[in-house]
Amino acid sequence: QVLLEESGGGLVQAGGSLRLSCAASGGTFSNYAAGWFRQAPGKEREFVAAINWSGHNTYYTDSVQGRFTVSRDRAANTVYLQMNSLKPEDTAVYYCAQASGTSSTDVVGGVPKYWGQGTQVTVSS
16 A cells, blocks of 8 residues: 655745645655655646656656656656646646556556645645
């Protein structure tokens, strides 16, 4: 059983930055792909970013490409999401997830095996 705990959310003005962290415990998180999803009020949960097991391959949804960067520290069992140039439409609860496989496509196209509890990101205009 893997436990994922997100942190780093908060309130920021449009154009600002936040860095989310996802710390894993209780399993072999560093051997699997991981990713970030978000859910805005009244909307379905959507994919944001994915990273493969080694950290050398990443993938983003079009709306965050060039503004968000996903990375990981395998030794620390932690995945990060650096969010720059934030927009009000980025407001959502952000969730960390671990895939069942090692490729970033396992995050995008599959059903994550483990989820964190989420962290709120609010971007004011």
